[in-house]
Amino acid sequence: MSLYYVQKLLYQLNRDAELRRRFAADTEAVLSSYELTAEERDAVRAADIGLLYVLGVNGQLLMHYAAFRGLEWGAYLEAMREGVRRHGPVRAGVYAMVQD
């Protein structure tokens, strides 16, 4: 259940400017202090918003992580759509994409 720790990392990044600074300066050191799978580490490191979305990261957390990593609004929404196209439906949580 390391999805919890992905979300915890994003929650703490959102709250803590000092952690954001350390994350930018030494990403690996910050990542290593959370229990993440290799897939999760890669997705966080690469700002793979689509994969993080499909893994089930809470949307409120992911929205701010996307902004922190420089995605403007339209690109952020498109990244989630692309994630579903590539990886299939959202696997956990309540932020699944629905049919309009």
Next chain:
Amino acid sequence: MPLVFAGACSHAPGITGRAERADPAARDAFYAAFDGLRQALEAARPDALVVVAAEHFANFFMNNMPAFAIGMAEHYDGPIEDEAWLGIRRRRIPGDRDLSQRLITDVMQTVDVAYAEEWLFDHGIMVPLHFLTPRFDLPVIPANINCQGPPLAPLSRAYEFGRALRRACDGVPERVALIGTGGLSHWPATPNSGKINEAWDRDFLARWAANRRDDLLSYSDADTYRDAGQGGFEIRTFIAVAGAAEGATGEVLFYRPIPAFAVGCTTAVMNLAGR
């Protein structure tokens, strides 16, 4: 002093952060409605404003998630979001620790509420304050209902939280105002951002304005998730206001779906007897 004001409004971050993307006529009409709500709030001459918000994992997380929480600090800072992203400058907002402590003590008679001596306001509180207290000078007491990470408190408990807040506010000498902020149907922070179920919203708001408890509490979370999205869980904030205004009916002052803001934009008040 009996509660002097009870209202409800939207809080979506796009309202301030993506203003230029909305239809200008709809946006300006909504901003004017928000200003009308500000005037109604000011006419009640409040000493403090309790904001019942749906916090979004800014302060409370799954390591220790309270169903209900109330702030108990001298002051609060916000927004936690990037200032440019939200379109609101970071600032310090006054609180009232002593008043918080008295309200929490009373609420605890019937609701097991958590208290928090620090709290970073996110858009859920900052967007309403931006319009309702634009000088950010009215002491604010933040309250939070977990609408984010299931398991969530049942709607009946949200209603009881509102009743407890009312009893507590009525019991202090200060003139306390209450505002609930949340979305109705919406799918924020998903690819469906902008989807709004207008019929569902209007039906909910009719139930809210009539303040018929059983009608308001008849939604299951599965129904809400299907018809109103995960953002629909935030009706708990409106339901708490209804509980605080038990016995009174309300008025929806403004409702219009504005997809760029990702929500049906709403302002509403309860007509508290004798105010």
